[in-house]
Amino acid sequence: YCLRHSVECLVVDKESKRCKAVIDGRGQRISCENVIVEEGYLPQECCKHVQYQQISRAVLITDRSVLKAETDQQISILTVPPFEPGQPTVRVIELCSSTMTCMPGTYLVHLTCVSRRSAREDLAPVVSKLFVQDLKQENETTEGEEEEEKPHVLWALYFNMRDSSSVVKRAYADLPVNVYPCS
Numbered sequence: 001y002c003l004r005h006s007v008e009c010l011v012v013d014k015e016s017k018r019c020k021a022v023i024d025g026r027g028q029r030i031s032c033e034n035v036i037v038e039e040g041y042l043p044q045e046c047c048k049h050v051q052y053q054q055i056s057r058a059v060l061i062t063d064r065s066v067l068k069a070e071t072d073q074q075i076s077i078l079t080v081p082p083f084e085p086g087q088p089t090v091r092v093i094e095l096c097s098s099t100m101t102c103m104p105g106t107y108l109v110h111l112t113c114v115s116r117r118s119a120r121e122d123l124a125p126v127v128s129k130l131f132v133q134d135l136k137q138e139n140e141t142t143e144g145e146e147e148e149e150k151p152h153v154l155w156a157l158y159f160n161m162r163d164s165s166s167v168v169k170r171a172y173a174d175l176p177v178n179v180y181p182c183s
Contacts, residue, residue, distance in 0.1 A: 010035065012176050019176040032178075039164055039181040042172065050171045054115035055163040056088070056122040062107045062151040066094055066130050073098045080126050088113035090126045106154065119158040127153065 006025035013020050021031045039047065067076045076094035090113045095101045102108040111123050127133065132150045164183040172181060 005030075007037075007041070010176065010179070017176055018178045035176075035179045037179060037181055039183055042175075042181060046173050046175060049173060050164070050167055053163045053166060054160050056113050056115045056117075056119035056160055057158070058109075058111040058119060058123045058127065059157045060109040060111070060127070060131070060153050061102060061155040062094075062109055062131060062153055063105070064151040065096065065107055066092075066109075066151055068149075075099065080129075083125055083129070086116070087125065088116055088122055090123060092126070092130070107151065114163075115160055119160045123158060127156070 005022075007022045008025055008027075009023045010019045011021040011023065011029070012018065019032060019035050021029050022035065023029055065074065065076060066078070067074065074096055076092070078092040078094075080090040080092060082089055090111055093110045095108045095110075097104045097106060099108075111126060113122055116122055130150065131153045133153045133156070162183060164181065167181075169175065169180070175181070
């Protein structure tokens with residue numbers, strides 16, 4: 001593994017079209033069988049014919065779990081089907097503090113779906129269904145008892161990002177056969 005090294009160039013065998021080594025930022029040659037690289041590091045001409053999808057993401061910090069359980073040592077994974085036709089299916093992953101991703105007494109929640117609109121527009125219906133977003137919302141609701149049981153969103157970030165998970169490798173131009181882009 002060659003982590004935390006900036007790569008200056010790839011050494012490619014012209015006949016086999018395989019990357020044989022990388023030259024790191026210090027000029028050191030490191031032999032390799034395969035290269036896995038974040039696609040942002042590839043030259044633009046290599047990616048000019050690639051068709052990307054977009055995904056909508058949200059990252060939340062909440063005060064309790066969406067799952068009522070005896071323990072706080074859990075990871076929750078949910079698949080939320082569309083509420084209405086045309087809405088995307090949403091994947092939810094909730095991590096507790098024992099995963100070392102958030103402070104004790106809080107939960108880190110990731111929501112992801114294929115983009116239809118902005119991340120907020122795609123994911124807000126699910127966030128509203130599973131969480132209380134602010135005290136004003138909690139006070140205005142007619143389902144007071146049900147809302148009190150929902151976790152409160154302490155912090156939220158919504159964003160869209162490029163998704164290359166469905167891009168076939170041959171879409172990248174002039175890429176050595178043993179170089180694998182990822183997002």
